[in-house]
Amino acid sequence: QQQVKQSPQSLIVQKGGISIINCAYENTAFDYFPWYQQFPGKGPALLIAIRPDVSEKKEGRFTISFNKSAKQFSLHIMDSQPGDSATYFCAPSAWTGANNLFFGTGTRLTVIP
Amino acid sequence: EPEVTQTPSHQVTQMGQEVILRCVPISNHLYFYWYRQILGQKVEFLVSFYNNEISEKSEIFDDQFSVERPDGSNFTLKIRSTKLEDSAMYFCASRNTGGPWETQYFGPGTRLLVL
Numbered sequence: 001q002q003q004v005k006q007s008p009q010s011l012i013v014q015k016g017g018i019s020i021i022n023c024a025y026e027n028t029a030f031d032y033f034p035w036y037q038q039f040p041g042k043g044p045a046l047l048i049a050i051r052p053d054v055s056e057k058k059e060g061r062f063t064i065s066f067n068k069s070a071k072q073f074s075l076h077i078m079d080s081q082p083g084d085s086a087t088y089f090c091a092p093s094a095w096t097g098a099n100n101l102f103f104g105t106g107t108r109l110t111v112i113p
Numbered sequence: 114e115p116e117v118t119q120t121p122s123h124q125v126t127q128m129g130q131e132v133i134l135r136c137v138p139i140s141n142h143l144y145f146y147w148y149r150q151i152l153g154q155k156v157e158f159l160v161s162f163y164n165n166e167i168s169e170k171s172e173i174f175d176d177q178f179s180v181e182r183p184d185g186s187n188f189t190l191k192i193r194s195t196k197l198e199d200s201a202m203y204f205c206a207s208r209n210t211g212g213p214w215e216t217q218y219f220g221p222g223t224r225l226l227v228l
Binding site: 032034036041042043044045046049051089091095098099100101102103104105106 | 117158169
């Protein structure tokens with residue numbers, strides 16, 4: 001029930017285009033839905049996160065859309081830039097005290113200039 | 114900006130040897146974690162630590178693994194007798210409070226290679 005599935009596995013987008021990455025989860029206890037960005041050789045870094053009481057959150061070019069009934073949330077990157085080229089992970093957690101993150105399988109995004 | 118640091122950045126060891134991976138979490142943080150990432154795969158939770166004891170651990174965190182906060186600043190992961198399959202990137206993370214929406218901050222990782 002802790003399974004978290006991401007799609008697509010890899011994504012190639014032209015500069016200026018929209019990148020969309022999807023995450024599906026099974027555990028209905030999850031109540032925190034972050035996206036982490038990871039560059040090669042670095043640790044994951046929080047990009048944007050959403051609480052379950054809202055359906056959308058926007059921060060600059062990054063937007064999370066959340067569908068509680070479908071148990072899915074997605075990351076939209078508008079006006080994608082070559083600097084956005086990285087691996088993106090969804091990593092939901094449940095407020096059980098420790099709040100350990102359950103990482104998805106990752107999406108490698110490449111933005112072509 | 115405060116950050117989580119980890120040492121060493123790379124470690125090569127022989128199978129069966131003990132290794133200790135070190136982390137210095139952000140100073141006012143209370144919750145500490147170890148995750149690992151086998152090359153090309155997803156990041157997996159190993160263990161969480163709060164108030165000088167383990168809060169949760171995954172199935173991966175068996176008796177070969179242990180964690181310790183020896184001096185109030187360092188947080189260590191010990192692998193008692195390394196196996197080939199322990200080769201991975203190990204990430205330390207820390208978080209300030211127990212609230213449900215607090216960010217976990219990750220260190221740069223230690224790449225462990227077991228030969």
